[in-house]
Amino acid sequence: MMKDIKISIWPFVGLIIITGALIFGANTWNRARQLTKLDQLRAHSEAILAKHVSDFKEGNEKIVLENLNNDEGGVRQVYLLRSLDNGEMILFEFGYQDKRNLDKFQTEIIKNLIRTDTTTSIDGSKLTKVLSENDLYSFVPIANEKKFVGWLVVGMDKQRGF
Amino acid sequence: MKLEALTTQLAVVLLTSMVLVLTLAVANGVLRWDLFSLEIERIGTVVMAASWFVIIASVIVNIMLNIGRIADHFDERH
Numbered sequence: 001m002m003k004d005i006k007i008s009i010w011p012f013v014g015l016i017i018i019t020g021a022l023i024f025g026a027n028t029w030n031r032a033r034q035l036t037k038l039d040q041l042r043a044h045s046e047a048i049l050a051k052h053v054s055d056f057k058e059g060n061e062k063i064v065l066e067n068l069n070n071d072e073g074g075v076r077q078v079y080l081l082r083s084l085d086n087g088e089m090i091l092f093e094f095g096y097q098d099k100r101n102l103d104k105f106q107t108e109i110i111k112n113l114i115r116t117d118t119t120t121s122i123d124g125s126k127l128t129k130v131l132s133e134n135d136l137y138s139f140v141p142i143a144n145e146k147k148f149v150g151w152l153v154v155g156m157d158k159q160r161g162f
Numbered sequence: 163m164k165l166e167a168l169t170t171q172l173a174v175v176l177l178t179s180m181v182l183v184l185t186l187a188v189a190n191g192v193l194r195w196d197l198f199s200l201e202i203e204r205i206g207t208v209v210m211a212a213s214w215f216v217i218i219a220s221v222i223v224n225i226m227l228n229i230g231r232i233a234d235h236f237d238e239r240h
Contacts, residue, residue: 015178019185030195100194125204146200 017117034142038096041150048152049079052090068070095152166227173220176213183210 049065056063067077071124079092144150183206190197198206225232 015181019182022182022186023189026189026195026197027193030197033196148195 010080039096041094041096044150045077045092045152049094052092053081053156056081056083056090060082060088090154094151096150099149166224169220169223169227173217176217176220180210180213180217186213 053063053065060083064082064084066080066082068080077092077094079094081090081092082088165230186197
């Protein structure tokens with residue numbers, strides 16, 4: 001014969017509350033961790049950009065560096081380096097991407113760059129065809145994390161070369 | 163403290179902890195979180211495996227300590 005077993009519901013309620021708090025805390029921790037990584041990536045990207053600007057200055061007296069997206073703190077940063085002497089341009093795009101979709105993303109981003117017909121510059125002028133199919137581009141992973149990769153796309157005029 | 167009480171308490175505490183840790187591990191995988199570095203995850207895996215071994219050992223010890231009672235129970239029923 002079975003005995004009546006009385007089970008209190010409160011330990012289960014407690015466990016559910018603790019689990020919820022744990023998930024919430026872990027999510028907050030994860031976001032803070034990603035933001036820290038993003039800051040590191042941005043610092044790394046800016047160092048790479050500074051080197052390119054320095055190299056570009058050697059052949060061009062007047063240059064302009066523009067940040068084409070106003071998304072402060074955003075994942076993707078787009079810069080255009082222009083020479084006012086001869087109109088040469090180099091486009092830099094930095095970002096942070098989930099590794100699972102990297103191949104697809106890599107193809108998409110390059111397609112998007114090539115598709116860009118006009119881009120509004122900071123001074124209001126329209127820059128036609130920042131990159132065309134004849135231009136060179138390079139996709140470079142610059143930070144390799146467990147689940148994410150930081151990347152840099154450099155696109156430039158084919159005549160100038162890398 | 164009796165060995166039986168010790169192993170039972172140990173198993174209960176470790177099992178409860180494992181439930182929480184496994185919940186986190188599942189959330190980490192499904193939601194594509196990146197909670198810890200690879201080194202910490204490796205150490206965590208070793209600690210978790212060790213905890214499972216202790217839980218299994220505790221259960222076996224409890225069964226061995228109570229094997230007489232289990233046998234008596236079966237004798238009463240047949």
